[in-house]
Amino acid sequence: MFVPLQIWPNDTFFHEIDKVKLLLGILYGIVILALFISAVNAVFLRDVMYIWLSGIFICFFLYLGGIKGVAFQALWPNSLYWQKISIPFFMNMSVAFGFLYCRAYINLRVLSLKLDLSIKVLAALAFATSLLCFIIEYEYIISISTIVTMLSQVICLSIGLYSWYKGNTAARLLICM
Secondary structure (H helix, E strand, O other): OOOOOOOOOOOHHHHHHHHHHHHHHHHHHHHHHHHHHHHHHHHHHOOHHHHHHHHHHHHHHHHHHHHHOHHHHHOOOOOHHHHHHHHHHHHHHHHHHHHHHHHHHHOHHHHOHHHHHHHHHHHHHHHHHHHHOOOOOHHHHHHHHHHHHHHHHHHHHHHHHHHHHOOOOOHHHHHHO
8 A cells, every 4th residue: 555655844734733733623612603693593592403503513513523532632531432422423313414404494294294204203213223233333333324425415405396386485594505
């Protein structure tokens, strides 16, 4: 196996690490700000849609932290097992909250009861898949989680297009997100 190694002169490696940490801090700050705004909206508007959106932001934040290793360093430094499990766990939890948010935003109960039921089932399956992370080996569950995530995006996009076709002009915002 060929691994290209590079020798960094003097302190340039540390400067590069500082740049990466700054960019990650900005990204995490944006996600935390979005979480805060959606949580405030959930409390003051008393709309369940913002609770699902807050769930997406929390799980996405923890997923990003798991991918970059920041969550391991800051939140669970003594648990290698949880670090391994956290990535597919939060990935599937994000998908489940995403389905519930899509259902609430599109107002599927009014549009189609069959689609509403199918999204509820898919959200339950995503929650179940997140629990399977504790049972199934990492190499299998990460593949399953990746497929579930990709399919969820296609399904939510399709439902948004269908809703927009049926006259729901707010659905175009869901499609553009």
